[in-house]
Amino acid sequence: MVRRYYLQKGPCRPNHNFPTKDVGGRLRSFKASWYKKYHWLEYSIAKDAAYCLHCFLFRSDDGRKGGGASFISTGFKAWNRGDEALDNHVGFVNSEHNKAVRKCEDLLTQSQSIRVDLCKQSDQVKKDYRIRLQASIDCIRHCVRQGHALRGHDESESSKNRGNFIELLKFHAFGRVDVHSVVLENAPKNLQMTSPDIQKDIVHAIAFEITKEIICDIGEDLFSILVDEARDTSIKEHMAVVLRYVNQEGYVMERLLGIAHVSDTKALTLKMEIESILVTSGLSLSRIRGQGYDGASNMSGEINGLKALVLAENSSAYYVHCFAHQLQLTLAVVAKQHGDVSGFFTLITNLINLVGGSCKRMDNIRESQAAKVVEALCCGELETGRGLNQEVGLKRPCDTRWGSHFDTLLNLPAIYSSVIDCLDIIKKEAKGEAKGEASVTLICIQSFDFAFILHMMIKVLAITNELSKSLQRKDQDIVNAMQLVRGAKLRLQDLRDKGWESLLDSVISFCKKEYLPISNMDELYILSGRPRRNAQQITNLHHYKVELFYTVVDMRLQELNSRFDKVNTELLCCVACLNPDDAFADFDKENLLKLATFYPNEFSIDDILHLDPQLDSYIFDVKMNTRFTKLKGIAELCREMVVAKKFRSFPLVYRLVKLALLLPVATASVERVFSAMNYVKNTLRSRMSDEGLNDFLVGYVESDILDRLDDECILQTFQDMKTRRGSL
Incomplete structure (x- = not known):
């Protein structure tokens, strides 16, 4: 022009x-x-x-x-x-x-001009172009939805496997005359809409529309950010940014905004990338009201960490250390500080390395376990039914994988005898170090000590494993999370006070079943590797009950208290007053007025003056309304206020509720993004560009938005990206 x-x-x-x-x-x-x-x-x-x-x-x-x-x-x-x-x-x-x-x-x-020439296209040409483009979009939507690769190694017409996209397009056109007549070999050679560039443009259009839906869902409201970084299969460091916000229906949402390649993991670099991603989407740091990271020094450092840099520009962007990471760290601390427990997990690791290091050995375990299951079914010891007697294995425990320790220990008793059989085979047939390792491992795991610590840790980890799963819910609010932590502490205390007898019974029952030696609790405990004359004279009961059971549970309680006490700030004490549990038993008007002062940009002095009488009216109204008296958690309160239209009657209170829900709980959504990244960009697709990876991940992770996207929006976005040969 x-x-x-x-x-x-x-x-x-x-x-x-x-x-x-x-x-x-x-x-x-x-x-x-x-x-x-x-x-x-x-x-x-x-x-x-x-x-x-x-x-x-x-x-x-x-x-x-x-x-x-x-x-x-x-x-x-x-x-x-x-x-x-x-x-x-x-x-x-x-x-x-x-x-x-x-x-x-x-x-x-x-x-x-090209534009005029395109406009002169006949209606039939335009119709064919639309059908061809629609077919390509449908196939790419399916591939993105499933996380499948689009391109093949050889996409020539003579190839027998031209890649998921082309093969799916052929299947899509099969039996549909209107589609088959205008796609692939029946399409103009310069307008087939199947080239790699066309595929990338369609994926980009899909990602653009999904991001636009997320931004529209946020509107002018505030949000929190969840950030973490990880390496992909091509050894590139990527940072994922997830937004946490409350939508118009009152639901807490955590959505992937984007993923970016970062040259380093310095706090300043991460902050600049976050700003770039936000600005590209029309957002800004000033609208952030919460930060959630995994606790690494570059993220949560008090002076030069990402948290500090964001707080320097926005004092209302309150930071919350990921609850799930803190919970996982308590296990690592207990394992490292208690000698017997640390040795137990070392033994478990060696066992998995020895048994799981060979496909043949794992096959021996599976065959042995299958034979034992068949025998138990014939004897009536096991019941048949859907979902029963499934094949189980040994997972490798890792401090950075939430719940992995519990899953490993939970499966071990079920296949214990098969593991013993496998170790016997290794002891007899293996040569060199493996033979000696199998002999030592057999002695160690066929002891009362091993059986006791195994069952003790299963009981202890079962309590925190349920907590870990609850904390990873996207709609979890900070107050309910604190209550779950408090509940876990109470359950551990109850296990300490009342769980000894049931634990000992389960250990003895297991030992009888597997023909393991059973220690007499009244006899003196003999410390291995130490002369008897220097050993402290204690009974087996004292050792297993006090030195092991009580000590491990107490250490667990102590770590939970120490790692979660720093989130018991004045801010969260005020937020807890919004909790609707027990008919709003925690309601405290003074603390809620104080909570408003934590957000000066949302509550002016005049707003706080109006909030005082509004809180009185609000608590009187909700206590008289039966639909509010049985609510659990602030998330349910927020949804109910929207359904009952109370957000219009009490707008300032509703604003407080939304701000409370913005405080992040765990970075589980970011971890899920990285799991998806490892699936999408694998060793066979290690050459994906950074932009292509971002577009594909947005569509794959936010598949629920993709499912409801209007095809016409994708068509128009794709068409407007650049001048096309075809016209709609």
């Missing part, structure tokens, strides 16, 4: 007393007669120089041809070489100047 405007205005040709200057010993100046001879020539009074309008608008890649640089940027001033230089600039028929002239003529000739 700008170029056409310049051409319609024509070259700048002022009538002027052209100044003279000494050139080659003679006074020279620009000649007005050149205007008539060279229709493209224009003159600048300010610079006393001549230019070529056509070359300026359609600059050649090589400006040196025909003296192009002087006629485009610096200006022509060699008046003594006038006609010669101007003719040289024009050159022959295929000179760069004449090419620029033809481009200008084509631009002014509307009937020859």
Whole structure:
């Protein structure tokens, strides 16, 4: 449009007393007669120089041809070489100047433009193009929804497997005459809509529409950010940004905004990338009201961490350490500090390395376990039914994988005898170190100590494992999370006070079943590896009950108290007053008024004055309403206020409720993104671009939004991205 405007205005040709200057010993100046001879020539009074309008608008890649640089940027001033230089600039028929002239003529000739030509397409051509594009979008939607690769290694027509997208398109067109007649080999060779660039553009259009849906869902409201970084299969560090917000229906949502490649994991670098992602989506740091990270020093550092950098710009962006990470760290601390427990988990790791390091050995365990299950079914010891007697294995425990320790220990008693059989085979048939390791491991796991610690840790970890799963819910609120932590502490205390007898019974029962030695609780406990004369005279009961059971449970309780006490701040104490449990038993107007002062941007002095009487009316109304008296958690309260239209009657209270829900609980949503990243970008697809990975992940992770996206929106976004050969 700008170029056409310049051409319609024509070259700048002022009538002027052209100044003279000494050139080659003679006074020279620009000649007005050149205007008539060279229709493209224009003159600048300010610079006393001549230019070529056509070359300026359609600059050649090589400006040196025909003296192009002087006629485009610096200006022509060699008046003594006038006609010669101007003719040289024009050159022959295929000179760069004449090419620029033809481009200008084509631009002014509307009937020859691509846009007009597209508009002249027949209705049937447009219909075929729409069907072809719609078929490609449908197939790509399915691939993105399932996280499947689009392209194949060989997409030529002679290939037997042209990749998921092409093969799915062939299947999609099978039996549908209207589609089959316009796709693949039946489509124009330059408009098949199957090229890699077209695939990328469609995926980008899908991601764009999903992100737009998320931004529209947030509207003008506030949000929190959940951030973490991880490496992909091509050894690139990526940072994922997840937004936590309350939508218009009162539901807490955690949505993936984007994933970006970061050059390093310094706090300043991460902050700049976060700002870039937010600005691209039309958001800003000023709207953040909560931060959730995993507790690494570059994220949660008090001085130079990401938390501190964001707080420096936005004092209302309160930070909450990921609850699930804190919970997992308590297990690591107990395992490292208690000698027997640490040795137990070391033994478990060695056992898994020894048994799980060979496919043959795992097959032996499966075959042995299957035979035992069949025998137990024949004897009536096991019942048949759907979901019963499933094959189980040994998972490798890891401090960074939530719940992995519990899953490992939970499966071990069920396949214990099969593991013993496998170790016997290794002891007899293996050579070298494996033979010795199998012998030592057999001795260790066939002891009362091993059986006792195994069952004790299963009971202890079962309590915190349920807590871990609850904390990973996307709609979990901070107050309910604190109550769950408090409930876990009470359950551990109850286990300490009342769980000894049941634990001992389960250990003895297991030992009898597996023919393991059973320690007499009244006898003296013998410490292995230490002379008896130096050993402390204690009974087995004291050792297992006090030194193991009580000590491990107490250490667990102590770690829970120490790691979760720092979130018991004044802010969260005030937030807890919104909890609707027990008919709003925790309601405290003074603390809620104090809570409003934590958010000065949302509550002015005048708002706080109006909040005081509104809280009185609110608590009277909800206590009289039966639909509010049985609510559990702030999340349910928020949804019910929207359903009952109470957010209109008590807008300031509803604002407090939403701010309380914005405080993050766990970064589980970010961890799920990284799990999806490892699935989408694997060793077979390690060359995905950063932009392509982001687009694919947005569609794959937010598949529920993808499912309800209107095809017409994707069509229009794709069509508007660039000029297409086809027209809708």
